[in-house]
Amino acid sequence: MVAFVRDHIELFQQKNIQLIATGTTGAHLERAGLDVEKMLSGPVGGDAQIASRIVEGHIDMVIFFRDPLGKHPHEVDVNMLMRLCDVHNIPLATNSAGASRFVQTL
Numbered sequence: 229m230v231a232f233v234r235d236h237i238e239l240f241q242q243k244n245i246q247l248i249a250t251g252t253t254g255a256h257l258e259r260a261g262l263d264v265e266k267m268l269s270g271p272v273g274g275d276a277q278i279a280s281r282i283v284e285g286h287i288d289m290v291i292f293f294r295d296p297l298g299k300h301p302h303e304v305d306v307n308m309l310m311r312l313c314d315v316h317n318i319p320l321a322t323n324s325a326g327a328s329r330f331v332q333t334l
Contacts, residue, residue: 229293230256232324236331237261243334248281250274275305282312290320291327 230253233240240247240262247264249257251274254266267274281287290313292306300306313320321327 229253229291230260232291232293232327233257233262234260236328239331239334245334248278248287250278270300270305271302273305275302275309279305279309279312282309282316282318285316287318289330290318291330292320292322293324293327294322296322
């Protein structure tokens with residue numbers, strides 16, 4: 229995620245996009261020079277916090293990279309986040325190719 233954002237950092241900064249991230253990812257993005265609203269770490273509820281923002285109508289797009297071959301300790305929360313993107317018709321990119329297409333539309 230951090231490498232993707234670094235590759236597109238000028239776009240994120242120019243468009244003044246409000247970023248929301250789980251705690252650990254948010255800390256990495258801050259170190260990359262971006263202003264980020266950090267939620268809790270994913271395994272302790274950060275994914276659920278982002279999902280609640282989707283339900284409240286505060287999120288326009290989700291970029292959530294995950295390892296499709298690995299098991300996450302908070303897999304249930306990740307699945308819930310992705311399901312809510314579908315329920316609320318929020319564009320979701322789970323890999324860099326999809327995310328690149330998304331940011332081209334900004």
